[in-house]
Amino acid sequence: MKFTRKILHGLKNPYKGIKYLAGGREGKKSVLSSYVRNYSEDEERIEKLNDFLKIDLKQYYNEIFDNDILSEIEENMINYWNDFRTVGFSESRILYLLTRCYKPNIIIDTGVNHGLSSAMFLLGLHKNKKGHLYSIDLPQSLRKDISEKEKQGQIATYPKGKSVGWLVPEILRDRWTLQLGDAKILLPQVLKDVKECDIFFHDSDHSYSHMLWEYNTIWPHLNSLLLSDDIQQNGAFDDFVKKCGCQSQKISYRFGVVVTLTN
DSSP states (O other): OOHHHHHHHHTTSHHHHHHHHHSHHHHHHHHHHHHHTOOTTHHHHHHHHHHHHTOOTHHHHGGGGSOHHHHHHHHHHHHHOOOOSOOOHHHHHHHHHHHHHHOOSEEEEEOOTTOHHHHHHHHHHHHHTOOEEEEEEOOGGGOSSSOHHHHHHHHTTSOTTOOTTTTSOGGGGGGEEEEESOHHHHHHHHHHHHOOEEEEEEOSOOSHHHHHHHHHHHGGGEEEEEEESOGGGSSHHHHHHHHHTOEEEESSSSOEEEEOTTO
């Protein structure tokens, strides 16, 4: 990531920005820990979803604080995360809670990168002792529309020797199918195989046209929830909700939930 972008993110909290950039390895770890283990927004978001979906996510919340696998994921983020962006750590915990609550058989997510969201889905499936996650990711290295420098930029954000999905612990990978390539090719193929999907999560290409394409493609196959990150990027989420006439809830400026009409 460019130095200027780090500065811009740092300006959201100048003290943390300076500490991250100038505090050495321990400074970076301290700042990352303060983000990864910041639970201050969880309660409000859980309440929003409980009211919207008429469920009880709180019954699973304490599992987050007594889980050796999650502790491993958090420690790996704190020790090795090189991508200093506004990452939705609170939203990732919501993915775990929804997985625990809905007990899905099939989850599909697009856009893996480091693998935080995938790891949280898989952690929920592991706890449920059922279900499978199908993940699709188009790494920079496979894209033809960007420069070699941009491709190397993404690789540089991974720990040495690691690649897409590196945050997913080995113990969780038996319920995971990861496919690398264009979602416009791979998502229809996955849907042809699985027929239906219980939870879908968009976090790939955030262009208006692609977001709308993913929403429309998954909708006829969806049983329960459509989840989307980075909905603030454009009007695709709002336009889809309006078009399909379905109920939705934004639990943060960046994260939206749509419930199927049959749910």
